Amino acid sequence: MPSRPSHRGPVRVAIVGTGAIARGSHLPALTALAAGQPLEIVAAVDVDAASAEAFCADAGIPHPYTDLSAMLAEQRPDLVTLCTPPRFHRDQTVAALRAGAWVWCEKPPCPSLEDFDAIEAAEGPEDGGPYAAIVFQHRFGSGSRHVRELLAEQAMGRALVAHCQTTWYRDEAYYAVPWRGSWSSEGGGPAMGHGIHQMDLLLDLLGPWTEIRAMAGRLVHDVETEDVSTALIRFESGAMATVVNSVLSPDEVSRIRIDCEHATVELTHLYGHRNADWRITPAPGVPSAQAASWQDFGADVPSSHEAQLRGLLEDLRAGRRPRSSGADGRKSLELVTALYKAAFTGATVRAGEIGPGDPFYGALHGDAPGWAPRSTAESVEVTA
Numbered sequence: 001m002p003s004r005p006s007h008r009g010p011v012r013v014a015i016v017g018t019g020a021i022a023r024g025s026h027l028p029a030l031t032a033l034a035a036g037q038p039l040e041i042v043a044a045v046d047v048d049a050a051s052a053e054a055f056c057a058d059a060g061i062p063h064p065y066t067d068l069s070a071m072l073a074e075q076r077p078d079l080v081t082l083c084t085p086p087r088f089h090r091d092q093t094v095a096a097l098r099a100g101a102w103v104w105c106e107k108p109p110c111p112s113l114e115d116f117d118a119i120e121a122a123e124g125p126e127d128g129g130p131y132a133a134i135v136f137q138h139r140f141g142s143g144s145r146h147v148r149e150l151l152a153e154q155a156m157g158r159a160l161v162a163h164c165q166t167t168w169y170r171d172e173a174y175y176a177v178p179w180r181g182s183w184s185s186e187g188g189g190p191a192m193g194h195g196i197h198q199m200d201l202l203l204d205l206l207g208p209w210t211e212i213r214a215m216a217g218r219l220v221h222d223v224e225t226e227d228v229s230t231a232l233i234r235f236e237s238g239a240m241a242t243v244v245n246s247v248l249s250p251d252e253v254s255r256i257r258i259d260c261e262h263a264t265v266e267l268t269h270l271y272g273h274r275n276a277d278w279r280i281t282p283a284p285g286v287p288s289a290q291a292a293s294w295q296d297f298g299a300d301v302p303s304s305h306e307a308q309l310r311g312l313l314e315d316l317r318a319g320r321r322p323r324s325s326g327a328d329g330r331k332s333l334e335l336v337t338a339l340y341k342a343a344f345t346g347a348t349v350r351a352g353e354i355g356p357g358d359p360f361y362g363a364l365h366g367d368a369p370g371w372a373p374r375s376t377a378e379s380v381e382v383t384a
Contacts, residue, residue, distance in 0.1 A: 007078060007317045010038035014071055014101075016092060017083035018046040018055035021106055026081045027059055029305040033313065043075045068092060072099040079316060082106055087185040090115040093132050094122040102316050103132040104309065107196055109329065111187030113337055113354060114362045116330055123326070128319035133312055134329040138197045139204040140311065141303035143278045147265055148205055150294060156280075157261025162241035164202045164256050166195035167249035172221070174247075181223025188364045189225030191216070192336050195245030198254055200324075200332040201267075202243075205258065208236045209335060211350045216343035220248055225365075231339050243339070262286050263294065275300045337364055344368035 013030055015022050022044075030041055043063040046052035052064035065071040072080075072095060080096040082089055082105040089110040093103045097119070110116050124130045138144065151159055168190070179185035186193055203209065214231035221227045231243040239258075257266040262283045269277045275297040282291035301307055308324070315322040338349040341360040345368070360366035 007319070010040045011079055011313060011316060012040050012042045012075065012077045013079045013081065014043040014045065014075060014077040015041065015055075015061075015081050015083060016045045016068060016096075018044055018048075018051045019083060022055070022081075022083035025305045026083055026106075029309045030081070031059075032306050033310060037313070039313070042077060043071050045071050068095060072096060072101065077101050079104065079313075085179040085185055086111055086187045087179065090118055093119045097122040097124070097130050097132060100130055102130045102312075104135060104312055105132060106135045108187050108192045109134045109333055111184070112362050112364060113330070113333060113360075114356070116333055120326055120330070126321070129316075129321070131315075131321050131325045132329075133322045133325040134332075135305065135308065136197065136200045136324045136329070136332065137305050137308045138201045138273070138303050139324070140307040141273065142298050142301040143267070143273055143275050144201060144204065144303060145301075146275075146297045147267075147278060150265070151205055151258070151260070154260075156263040156265065156294060159206055159235075159237060159239045159258050159260050161259040162202060162206060162239060162257065164195075164198050164241055164243045166190065166198045166254050167244060167246045168194055168252045168254075169250050170221075170227075170247040175221055175223055181221065181225050183224050183363060183365050186225065188336065188340065189216075189218075189223070189227055189229070190245040190247045191226065191229045191339055192364060194247065195229075195243070196332055196336050198256060199243060199335055202241065202256055203331055203335060205256070206235050206237065206239055206241070208331070209351055210234050210236055211348050212335070212338050212342050213348050214243075214339045214342035216340065226343075229339060229343060231342065233335075263291070272303050274302045337361075340364045341366060 015026055033039055041061050043065055044052050044055050044061050045065045045068050047066055049066050052066060056064040063075060078101060080101045080103050082092055086108045089105050093105055096103045119132050123132060150156055175181045211234045212231055216226040216229040218226050219228055228246040228248055233241045252270055254270055255268050264281045266279045267273055267277055280294045312322045337354055337360055342349040344366060354360050
């Protein structure tokens with residue numbers, strides 16, 4: 001495997017998958033950052049030749065491809081951004097890593113912990129990579145950084161009680177995309193495909209968890225996966241949290257609330273947050289000067305693909321492991337996996353217990369009774 005301990009010169013980037021997430025998030029972030037640093041988007045890959053060619057023509061990208069291996073061999077990119085359905089992430093990430101490219105992979109990272117561990121095994125040595133990071137943009141930006149520092153310092157006292165809510169709405173047209181709602185192609189339902197963002201942020205704020213209990217249901221949609229789940233989580237610190245993930249909620253919201261000894265901090269948004277979306281409410285008796293100090297979020301840097309990518313490019317150039325890669329990225333997938341295991345078995349699941357030999361290590365539903373496919377339509381290979 002080629003090794004690149006540090007990087008000088010323009011970063012050569014290739015985009016794999018030219019669907020909505022590539023056009024709406026990855027390409028704008030790359031274009032914005034290219035205006036201020038040496039960065040080139042050299043290629044785009046899609047199994048649909050017309051889509052790849054149109055994407056490249058619209059964005060001024062010189063090389064469209066339908067074959068990932070050919071692109072890696074001919075263009076030798078420094079960074080590959082993956083915008084494809086989750087079922088392809090393992091093989092595509094490993095191929096890019098073995099070609100010496102770093103990878104920035106859309107969530108969900110891959111359909112199982114087994115897949116994730118195979119990706120991590122393909123990474124380079126600790127002295128420079130290449131590494132594979134997951135798109136977890138909600139933990140980036142000024143608001144999450146400020147609150148994470150307050151909680152780490154226990155400036156508002158110990159964190160005690162938390163609520164993590166991803167209650168969105170998805171209709172039948174959403175599930176008409178062939179790879180959605182399938183265990184094999186999407187990996188899971190709203191816990192995996194939607195709520196993982198807020199759960200990742202919750203872990204980033206509160207630290208390691210110790211145990212989880214959960215329920216999951218398929219109440220409306222005729223798909224394989226769940227369409228709602230709830231969970232109770234205990235953290236190493238002693239804090240306890242409730243989690244709700246839903247695609248059945250017309251009044252959509254993403255929310256995290258953490259009650260500490262001396263204040264409540266709450267984030268309310270939908271798909272991204274700014275400083276103004278955070279609110280800190282001091283407990284009675286807290287000195288006004290102290291409460292005011294908690295409100296200093298600094299310059300407003302919204303959570304975004306651009307915010308995460310900026311840090312990733314800095315890490316690439318320095319040859320250091322980026323956030324949301326390795327163990328730091330795995331922890332959120334492990335929590336989601338444990339949620340499914342707890343829901344489908346009725347047991348309390350503890351951190352670290354799901355490994356090789358556990359049925360949930362290789363598939364998030366663990367072949368659980370009662371969760372056989374409801375739809376017999378075969379999945380087809382499409383772009384995100």
